[in-house]
Amino acid sequence: MTKRIAEFIVKHRLLVLLAFIAFTLFFAYEASKVPFRTNFPDLIPKHAYTDLAKKFEGFGGSNRVTITLAVKEGDIFNTPTLAKIIDISNTLQFMPGVDRNKVYSIGVSKIKNFKVTTEGLEFPSLMYPDPPKTREEIEQLKQNIFRNNLYYGRFVSIDTKAALISGEFFVRDLNYKATYKALEEIRTKNTDKNTTVYIEGDTYLYGVISHYLNQTILIFALTLVGMIIAAFWFTRMARLVFVPLISMLLCGIWGLGGIGLLGFNIDPLVLVIPLLISARALSHSIQFGWRVQEEYVIHGNIKSACEKTISSLLYPGLAGIITDGIGILLIAIIPVPLMFKIGLSFFMWALTVIFVVLIFNPVIYLFIPALAVKKVDMWQKMQEKRWLDRVFSQQVFKMGKGRNAWAIVGLGIALAVAAGLISLNAKVGDIQPGSPLLQETSRYNQDVMKINSFFPGLIDPLMIVVDTKNPDGISQPEVMKAMIDFQSYLMTRPEVMGTVSIVDLVKNLNMKLYENNPKYYVLPNTSQGIYSNLFLLQGGGAEPGDFDQYYNDDLSATNVVAFLKDHTANTIEEVLSSCKQYLSQMKIKGYEFKLAMGRVGLVAATNESVELHQFMISVLAFGSTFLFCSLFFQSWMAGLILILPLGLANLFTLAYMSLASVGLSLQTLPVSTIAVGVGVDYGIYLLSRIKEEFEILGDMEAAIQRAISTSGQAVTVTGLIMVLGVGFWNFSTIKFQSDMGLLLSIVTFLHILGTLFILPALVRIFKPGFILKSYSIKGGDQNLK
Amino acid sequence: MKRSGFTAWLWLVIFILVLGIGHPVLSGQDIKSPVQLDFGPRLYLYNFYGIIALGENKVCAVGNSGTIIISEDGGKNWQIQKSGVDTELFDVRFSDSQKGWAVGREGTILRTDDGGKSWYSLKSPLETTLLSLSVVDENNIWAVGEWGTILHSADGKTWEIQNEKVDKIYQKVFFTDSMHGWIAGEFGVILHTEDGGTNWKPQINPLENVTLFSIFFKDTQTGWITGMDGHILSTDNGGAKWTELKSPTTKTMFDINVIGNTGWAFGLEGTYILSKDGGITWDQGRMPNFSWLTSSTFSKDGKCWVAGGNGTIWFTEDGQNWQSPLKLSLLSSRK
Incomplete structure (x- = not known):
């Protein structure tokens, strides 16, 4: 099947090239329309709290x-x-x-x-x-x-x-x-x-x-430059750098074009994701080109080289890219418009890699004049002589032999348990006061501290709506008394810095009516007393909208605001659970206290949405990856072998985030999810190569050695290329980007280790049937070691 | 063969170490507890209406929503005591270090027998707001409030009504001993008793209808009254004649005391006036902020404590520099 696809592409290469150019022009046009900005309405989750905020828009407080x-x-x-x-x-x-x-x-x-x-x-x-x-x-x-x-x-x-x-x-654009x-x-x-x-x-x-967008773009440009230089150092062949570079750019154009078609914008904060995808495109493309050169030496002509490469790499490539894509698409499950946009946009972007790497790359290699076979042969031998090659074909390979395999797996399990325990502390939401997107020392965060010292809690209001559902309902003494009691309770919470509600307004007025005697900063005893106070407030020259923040048009609803010391995950958790507990014990007749509006209400809604779906996304991502890999290799064992290192990497990611005080948020969740999913690519390539080599060689150790020194080396270096490029992000003023950079480098590094050590160890231990079978099917007695 | 395997492991370990040391998290830098914003004690959430010093380092204050707080270390640390009520408490007085009373809205009367650790409600004959308390000893207690309420207790537990209901708020009551007492209130009313409250007679107020908020007597003859808009009255014949003093302020004063040669009065907007000549002339003083002040007390170690809105509790040793026990450094006066 793959052979026929390969032959088709090679045969109709001119047509394919022209089609490519046409599509590229079209997408370039669409791409030019894409704005680079944040869109606040996109950040609003679908949640009971945000519905409440919509219903009582007049109360304000969220932006x-x-x-x-x-x-x-x-x-x-x-x-x-x-x-x-x-x-x-x-x-x-x-x-x-x-x-x-x-x-x-x-x-x-x-x-x-x-x-x-x-x-x-x-x-x-x-x-x-x-x-x-x-x-x-x-x-x-x-x-x-x-x-x-x-x-x-x-x-x-x-x-x-x-x-x-x-x-x-x-709240709009x-x-x-x-x-x-x-x-x-x-x-x-x-x-x-x-x-x-x-x-x-x-x-x-x-x-x-x-404001820092320019700096962000500069850093990204540097990242690309860094990756290219590293690619040069690794491949030592011009075309193995330029073709991947062009591929990466094409993916970018196509990806952005797709986003333009959908009419979406790109939030500058999530630029890390397309960079990740571009790095993967570069990586896939380098792998592909490398394989073409290998086959070229064996077959002597480019056409056969391309055909062979396509047929070998089509399925692993597809598998890798599609699993990347699924990981990204699953983000769209979270009921926040931004997540939906990210999921869809970058899923499509990821898929472009299929077309560009698997179809465009071979076509390009067919068109550019081929190097002399002798030259390529020399190149290959020189690559093999490099210490780099020896590291992989000898040392890495040997490290996993024999009993070491069990040691490695044992170590993996121990690390998984440790990481698992640490990751239990991972929180959804902010961990520090201020904004996690910027450094603690940034002016913004310093300002937050300063404002809080003058006006404790005023920047983090949590609003609870009191709905009587009857016009003028709020003037009933029971309602006001219930509000006072609630405010008194809130004051006992260590997270609450102050409260305010219309009761305070009425109390204030009362005090004034009693010659400013502070002992009369109290609610009038009777309903009439309260009502007449409210009437005085409204009638005495108040302009429309003066008291909008306190009650709605027909006085059927009002609110209580609690000023919280910050909006970190812990604070919100504590306050909301106390409120819920208190409210559930309230004897309510004819009025309802509803959570939650205001800035803290919005943050709480967002945190809950992420938390609720985060686990489901992880499960689905693992499940679908497992299914897909098993399907591709036609073996459950293969799926298992590929999933286990992935699981370890996932736990490590959460553990790292917990240690580094980085919370899971709308911005960090896509990155951590995608970073994990991307890792299975490496495993797929390696496992697939092991199987291929075993078909020919018939000996497990030899197959593993060959696979490590070819695919293993390729995935490692391309992975390290990304780690290096991402290192530039450390210099970003935007803490979020340096956090994500570090996260990505650690996770990628772990993927590499997992692929190089754990995967072969698992293969050695389990001796999976799907590999062993392939040898006897191909009747490989001819090629005994 | 074995050696090359070993070298590889060595390189791997070195690589990880290098990464580890270079990486802030792994080298332990970032493993600190998250930044906490420290707002200090949150007394500023409460309004305090009454304060009393018990012994050298013990202070008790009462306020809104049934709040009772006690400090046993000169104000550095405060404990919230369970009052059992959630309504405003306006005054607190003790007869000795163990027995105390607090009064408030809805006729609330509380009592403690263990120095304020635990409180229980006494049965009150009325549900009207009680604004002020005077405790001569545990068998001579008076409380006054809205609707002309005057309550008297001769045993510290039960109460009798000593007046007829009248549409006047009695703001403050003060007894020098079990017989001689005064009440100051709304519409300029001044009442006096010489028989422990069996009979109350009105006294003449030169300010007529100006509401009076506080009254204090050094002995049965020498006394002071403060009222709205900064008015101060004094008498040296038990109130038969009250004369107006020159006041350095136009803000309402809610509390007045004259101890020895020093006079202290506090009121709205953080107003503080003092007298150095036993209450004859008064000068403007300064408080660290503008929160209203309703109550003051004097501890045996010579400190004057004052309580008010926005969690205000200050003390001073020299009448000039006020310290908040909440922060231990001396707060500079406003420039």
């Missing part, structure tokens, strides 16, 4: 930017500093993408002072549109802020040295680069010797990352 203006000497209560606060608030309100009704600070018109007068309640803005200028005005402002603990400690820090300005973005620029302008404009500006928020974060 915020927080700016803190802080002074070193003195406090913020002077006209220039107060003017800055108003200015920043205005700029933020008019920034593209920002919901201008959801910008909060002491300098926006929405934030009002509650004045109790003989006529009732008045709501003048706290400080808008102009800052106070006289000493009396400033004292009055201070009084209005200090008497209101929704402001003192929330918009002005307790030590009065910092002010907070927050804004919310519409945003220009992160422009946003980053605009926010940085705010920073530079308002910084001086005594004043510092700190900025935090997901939108800003993605802006920072896209």
